[in-house]
Amino acid sequence: MTQRITIDPITRLEGHGKIEIFLDDRGDVERAILQIPELRGFEQFAVGRPVEEMPRITPRICGVCPTAHHMASTKTVDAVFHVEPTPTARKIRELIYNTFMMEDHTLHFFFLGGPDFVVGPQAPAAERNILGVIGKVGLEIGGKVIRVRRECRDIINYLAGKVIHPVCGLPGGVSKGLDEEHRVQFLETAKFAVEFAQFALQVFNDIVLKNKEYVDLVVGDAYKIKTYYMGLVDDKNKVNFYDGRVRVVTPEGKEFAKFSPPEYLEHIAEHVEPWSYIKFPFLKKVGWKGFVEGAESGVYRVAPLARLNASDGMATPLAQAEHDRMYETLGGKPAHNTLAFHWARLIEALQAAEAMVMLLEDKSITDPNIRTIPTATPTEGVGIVEAPRGTLIHHYKTDEKGIVEEANLIVATVNNSAAINMSIEKAAKAFIKAGKVSEGLLNLAEMAFRPYDPCHACGTHALPGEMPLVINIYDHRGGLVEQLKR
Amino acid sequence: MSNSKPKVAFYWCSSCGGCEESIVDLAEDILKVVAAVDIVFWPVALDFKKKDVEAMPDGSIAVSFINGAIRLSEQEEMVKLLRRKSQLVVAHGACSHLGGIPGLGNFWNRETIFRRAYHTTPSTANPEKIVPLEKSIVDGKELTLPAFFDTVFALDQVIDVDYYLPGCAPPRDLILNAVSAILGGKLPPKGAVLSPNKSLCDDCDRNASKPEKLTIKEIKRPWEIMLDPEKCFLAQGVICMGPATRTGCGERCIEANMPCRGCFGPTDQVFDQGAKFLSALASILDIDDEKEMDRIVQTVIDPAGTFYRFSLPKSILQRRRMEAIK
Numbered sequence: 001m002t003q004r005i006t007i008d009p010i011t012r013l014e015g016h017g018k019i020e021i022f023l024d025d026r027g028d029v030e031r032a033i034l035q036i037p038e039l040r041g042f043e044q045f046a047v048g049r050p051v052e053e054m055p056r057i058t059p060r061i062c063g064v065c066p067t068a069h070h071m072a073s074t075k076t077v078d079a080v081f082h083v084e085p086t087p088t089a090r091k092i093r094e095l096i097y098n099t100f101m102m103e104d105h106t107l108h109f110f111f112l113g114g115p116d117f118v119v120g121p122q123a124p125a126a127e128r129n130i131l132g133v134i135g136k137v138g139l140e141i142g143g144k145v146i147r148v149r150r151e152c153r154d155i156i157n158y159l160a161g162k163v164i165h166p167v168c169g170l171p172g173g174v175s176k177g178l179d180e181e182h183r184v185q186f187l188e189t190a191k192f193a194v195e196f197a198q199f200a201l202q203v204f205n206d207i208v209l210k211n212k213e214y215v216d217l218v219v220g221d222a223y224k225i226k227t228y229y230m231g232l233v234d235d236k237n238k239v240n241f242y243d244g245r246v247r248v249v250t251p252e253g254k255e256f257a258k259f260s261p262p263e264y265l266e267h268i269a270e271h272v273e274p275w276s277y278i279k280f281p282f283l284k285k286v287g288w289k290g291f292v293e294g295a296e297s298g299v300y301r302v303a304p305l306a307r308l309n310a311s312d313g314m315a316t317p318l319a320q321a322e323h324d325r326m327y328e329t330l331g332g333k334p335a336h337n338t339l340a341f342h343w344a345r346l347i348e349a350l351q352a353a354e355a356m357v358m359l360l361e362d363k364s365i366t367d368p369n370i371r372t373i374p375t376a377t378p379t380e381g382v383g384i385v386e387a388p389r390g391t392l393i394h395h396y397k398t399d400e401k402g403i404v405e406e407a408n409l410i411v412a413t414v415n416n417s418a419a420i421n422m423s424i425e426k427a428a429k430a431f432i433k434a435g436k437v438s439e440g441l442l443n444l445a446e447m448a449f450r451p452y453d454p455c456h457a458c459g460t461h462a463l464p465g466e467m468p469l470v471i472n473i474y475d476h477r478g479g480l481v482e483q484l485k486r
Numbered sequence: 487m488s489n490s491k492p493k494v495a496f497y498w499c500s501s502c503g504g505c506e507e508s509i510v511d512l513a514e515d516i517l518k519v520v521a522a523v524d525i526v527f528w529p530v531a532l533d534f535k536k537k538d539v540e541a542m543p544d545g546s547i548a549v550s551f552i553n554g555a556i557r558l559s560e561q562e563e564m565v566k567l568l569r570r571k572s573q574l575v576v577a578h579g580a581c582s583h584l585g586g587i588p589g590l591g592n593f594w595n596r597e598t599i600f601r602r603a604y605h606t607t608p609s610t611a612n613p614e615k616i617v618p619l620e621k622s623i624v625d626g627k628e629l630t631l632p633a634f635f636d637t638v639f640a641l642d643q644v645i646d647v648d649y650y651l652p653g654c655a656p657p658r659d660l661i662l663n664a665v666s667a668i669l670g671g672k673l674p675p676k677g678a679v680l681s682p683n684k685s686l687c688d689d690c691d692r693n694a695s696k697p698e699k700l701t702i703k704e705i706k707r708p709w710e711i712m713l714d715p716e717k718c719f720l721a722q723g724v725i726c727m728g729p730a731t732r733t734g735c736g737e738r739c740i741e742a743n744m745p746c747r748g749c750f751g752p753t754d755q756v757f758d759q760g761a762k763f764l765s766a767l768a769s770i771l772d773i774d775d776e777k778e779m780d781r782i783v784q785t786v787i788d789p790a791g792t793f794y795r796f797s798l799p800k801s802i803l804q805r806r807r808m809e810a811i812k
Contacts, residue, residue, distance in 0.1 A: 020627075020629060022627055030625075031624075031625060031627070033624065033629065035629060035631065039599070039603065039618075039634060040500055040557070040588045040591065041588075041591050041594070041599035041602070041603060043602050043603055043607055044591070044594050044598055044599045044602040044603070045590040045591050045593055045594060045599075048593065048788060048791055049590075049788055049791050050707060050787045050788050050792075052707060052708060052709045053747075053788075053791075053792070053795075056744075056747060057587055057590075057795075059502075060502045060504070060586070060587035060588070060654070061502060062502050062503060062504075063501070063502035063503040063504020063505065063506070063507050063655060064502075064503045064504075064507060066502070066504065081709070153511070157738070159742070160742060161738050161739045161741060161742030161744060162655075162738045162739065162742075163511075164504040164507050164508060164511075164654075164655040165504060165654065165655070167738075167739045167742050167744040168742050168743075168744065170708060170709050171709050172709070175708075175713060175742055175743040175744050176715070176742050176743045264609070265608055265609055268609055269609055269610070269611035270607070270609050270610045270611060270612075271611060271612070272604050272610065272612040272616045272617070272618075273616065273618075273624075274616050274617070274618055274619045274622040275618070275619070275622045275624055275629040275631065276618060276631070277618050277631065277634075279603075279604070279610065281609070282611075284611070288611065371712065373709065373710065373711070373712070374709060395608075401787065402707075403787065403788065406608075408607045408608055408609055410609060
């Protein structure tokens with residue numbers, strides 16, 4: 001008798017998500033599938049828009065990471081107009097971007113990913129949320145979480161107009177500069193951000209790494225898949241969120257490809273399945289071999305751990321030391337442990353915070369020269385940034401007036417769509433045996449996609465309550481046998 | 487959980503999650519809201535099942551905040567269900583209010599959007615020309631997806647709406663005001679947009695620099711000139727939707743030295759935001775010669791996509807035939 005388990009809805013993945021788990025007649029997992037029932041069609045309705053409006057349109061792809069779309073789009077528009085931002089404009093954009101990474105990453109840890117560890121995977125669901133975290137680490141810390149988020153978002157609000165959704169990007173620069181008064185004020189926030197990121201790593205160290213049960217989960221096979229890894233790196237192969245070349249490493253950690261944004265089509269292609277509105281990117285030179293791991297499969301991963309795997313290290317000193325410590329614990333580089341995405345995310349938050357300090361200590365960021373007016377005829381361009389959830393690619397082609405004729409987008413979470421499916425299937429196979437499904441198992445299966453931070457991170461666990469999760473078990477005739485709910 | 491607290495539901499349709507973030511951005515204030523109400527349904531934050539909502543008595547939810555446009559069969563079903571169960575429905579944010587950015591999809595249809603997304607984008611490798619299907623079989627197992635409509639709808643084109651909370655995303659003070667007005671029983675007339683009924687220009691710091699008549703000879707795009715941070719955008723020749731847009735946003739885009747794109751929609755007196763803007767533009771151009779007027783208006787790039795950036799599904803340009811399902 002085949003059983004079917006439906007988890008619907010799960011948290012947001014560029015929209016809603018639904019997991020279907022099929023059990024064989026022994027009650028073991030035969031197949032687990034994550035479906036994304038959501039499509040809005042940005043690639044089509046970009047057509048006919050003036051290209052400079054794209055940075056104001058595309059953030060609506062995702063209200064959780066609108067800054068990532070705004071920056072990828074602004075860089076694409078630079079490329080379309082063949083113009084470079086002024087040095088000051090570049091600094092301002094990097095400041096906005098690093099502030100966004102810092103804010104998004106730390107929030108994820110405390111609100112979404114962290115509760116599993118800080119409160120514990122076996123803790124009652126009602127405690128596995130931000131309030132449970134505060135209960136464990138103290139109210140003062142809860143206040144700090146709210147403060148760091150608010151102050152970082154204030155920087156973005158000031159420079160970019162709205163944190164949901166930014167408006168400041170123009171070809172060749174930004175619309176608004178930074179004055180000395182705000183530089184000094186924001187530098188205080190940046191220093192606090194460094195302190196906070198270090199504190200978050202300390203929490204991870206004390207609560208996760210000193211607990212054998214958690215460490216076993218992190219390094220165990222249920223949460224491990226071997227894939228290629230992708231991320232932006234600077235000219236020294238260090239992690240960069242805003243700019244650089246895309247580097248891909250093999251599951252063994254060898255450089256497989258390194259390319260500049262306009263070359264992305266030589267390296268990435270997207271597979272289509274009839275059962276999901278999301279596409280499945282893969283490495284073109286390896287090919288689509290299905291939902292399988294290993295060097296023979298074109299499946300690759302993006303986002304924090306993937307970026308660290310694909311790099312030769314961090315761009316800032318404190319983050320580099322944490323990077324070294326992580327790989328030492330995990331037994332070398334690359335690491336395939338999906339749960340270590342949480343750890344890598346905190347190390348990236350620290351790099352972002354250190355970058356904020358460096359950018360704001362440099363008084364030249366207040367220079368008034370924030371734009372170069374484009375003069376060349378607009379044509380075509382590709383812009384790539386590292387969004388919190390992975391490599392984000394925008395590509396526009398325009399007519400000679402700069403009206404969009406074609407647009408293509410490969411959105412961060414989408415890069416991970418095959419890997420997320422595989423991770424869920426692997427965890428489901430490890431924890432669901434002989435038809436036994438318990439509430440604890442639900443959370444362990446759920447923990448397989450949470451490391452990827454699939455898009456609607458922040459709303460979830462933000463309030464008293466927990467992830468909506470319902471599993472229905474049907475018999476082969478479709479009759480409801482059992483319902484598990486939390 | 488006390489039964490005396492008003493029951494509140496939140497739901498999202500075709501949207502980006504920014505409206506959910508706008509609620510999380512209430513920060514400390516959200517805890518006060520949570521203490522005052524009983525949240526019975528919120529897919530991103532709380533346990534729920536459609537069946538739980540179905541089991542509630544009709545009218546038992548005090549207010550449902552619904553964000554996002556309507557593009558999928560599943561969304562239509564959910565909002566109809568919530569309407570039945572709720573005393574009040576608030577359209578939360580520009581997509582729900584006017585169609586929003588996803589509403590730009592109405593320049594096209596489902597077939598074109600699918601063809602682009604799954605066949606012709608240059609990174610797509612799909613030699614078998616697969617498209618997502620409402621029903622498909624994988625290894626002998628049937629999987630289903632909700633139907634994708636040909637047309638994007640604003641919320642009030644699908645169900646009756648009591649109030650509108652405008653903006654992309656709505657600012658924090660408007661959300662708090664709306665919640666406290668509703669909880670305090672200080673209800674405005676049905677159909678009200680919960681933001682002051684005057685134009686953005688009325689509140690704009692740059693309004694003093696807006697001349698009675700503009701002497702511009704052509705429309706400039708924002709990248710073509712160095713934008714003066716003090717001067718009215720229209721006086722600089724740059725399209726700013728301020729005259730046709732409701733105020734209440736805090737002029738956040740203008741504070742960042744970028745022109746308005748109209749996410750709050752029009753004021754009560756205006757039926758069509760784009761038509762209103764066109765007439766406002768014509769009235770401030772100091773030109774008697776009709777040909778010259780035509781020439782200048784012609785220099786506006788993508789008028790439909792700019793004047794109706796957030797309101798295409800609600801505009802007079804909307805399709806004659808609004809096909810619900812294929």
